Amino acid sequence: MAVKKTEDLSFEEALKRLEETVKALESGTVPLEESLKLFEEGVALVKLCNGKLDEAEQKVRILRKTEDGGIVEEDMD
């Protein structure tokens, strides 16, 4: 599996990575150089998450029943 670059991660993926970096650092078994890298990554991940939060505009969708009994999504004003 190819490892995505930090800036390409989705908000959820970034959160997951952030959790993993903290867990790895918490374990105390990561060599110093690697932990510095993890820390750097953690900072980048937080920046990414904050950026995504700042950019976010609420999206509201409404579900509508179609004649054949299916359900479609539409934007709600």
Next chain:
Amino acid sequence: MTNETLTVTELNAYVKALIESDDILSGISVKGEISNFKAHSSGHLYFTLKDENSLIRAVMFRSSASRVAFVPENGLKVICRGRVSVFPRDGVYQFYADAMEPDGIGSLYLAYEQLKNKLAAEGLFDASKKKTIPKIPSSVGLITSPTGAAVRDMINVTGRRFPFAEVVLYPVLVQGPDAPRGLIEALDYFNSTERADVIIIGRGGGSIEDLWAFNDEGVARAVASSHIPVISAVGHETDFTICDFAADKRAATPSQAAEFAVPDTDELKIRFQNVVNLEARYIVSKISSLREKFSALSSHRSLTDPRTLIDERRILIDVRTERLGFSFDKVLSDKKSTLSSVCAKLETLSPLSVISRGYSAVTDENGCLVKSVDQLRVGETISFRTGGGEADAEITNIRKDG
């Protein structure tokens, strides 16, 4: 009429007609306690109404029974509306109930209590069954009316706190006889499509009748069995519905439900910063523990005074050399004594030593050692070995033992 002899059927039919012609008996309310209650598989209810002194048999047909919100049961005090008539086959008069109300409390209130107790006994509301509301959902499902204050509050509060989360509204009727079916369909939709990480189900305030869909058994079961966490927000703070008990979390208002469903962006940012601070602390403690290890090692005598280490090694070598010499001497003397004992043993086993005591070894013409006279024939040439060499001889006579 008095002189006529009637059949039983004629008599019962006459009494029935007489009673049914009475205005009072054809539309009357009676109150009493239910006993001998039996709900027949046909949907009809059979029971007895009684007070301290009297009783009357009663029946309620399916069409009427289906409109009773609560579950009639023995011991329940009720007021029944209906008529009195005769059951000609048995010759008994009985009460035909069209409607039933609990005596003293509201019918809906009783139904609510009954369902609540039943589902609680089943464990539907157990704390152990409550699912955790996700901390950071990417999608929030709303099950409510598309019009009105409740949906507006839910959308506004969600958007203000955490615009990142998508809001998906499943519009439903929140009151009326069709409302429960719609609520269940909406729950099923979100659960089968996984379209939401958390669901808010609810409506604004209203009378107990208005909120009644949220006290529906099917709705309660659908909420309890949803694998997506459900937040229930029905009516005002003082309104408790079965749906609230079945949900993973009850919110007092639609706005509060939205607060439970999504985090606040500013708080979230503070939490992220805390994570960074935490990471930084780990690094700092990692460095300081490495530094400690390093300083302990660097102050070690072997580094501060390398000669000590060499001297120590030398002593070790001396000790070992000494031990080696000692071991070698011992091995050598052990081997020597083993050798001489083996030699002595060898001596006693040698055929030469037997021969030196006067015995000879005899071999036949083929060179085989002769061990018995049976091997010999008269005239055969044999060889024998004795001290100093060998000699040949001819067999002249054979004497067997015995």
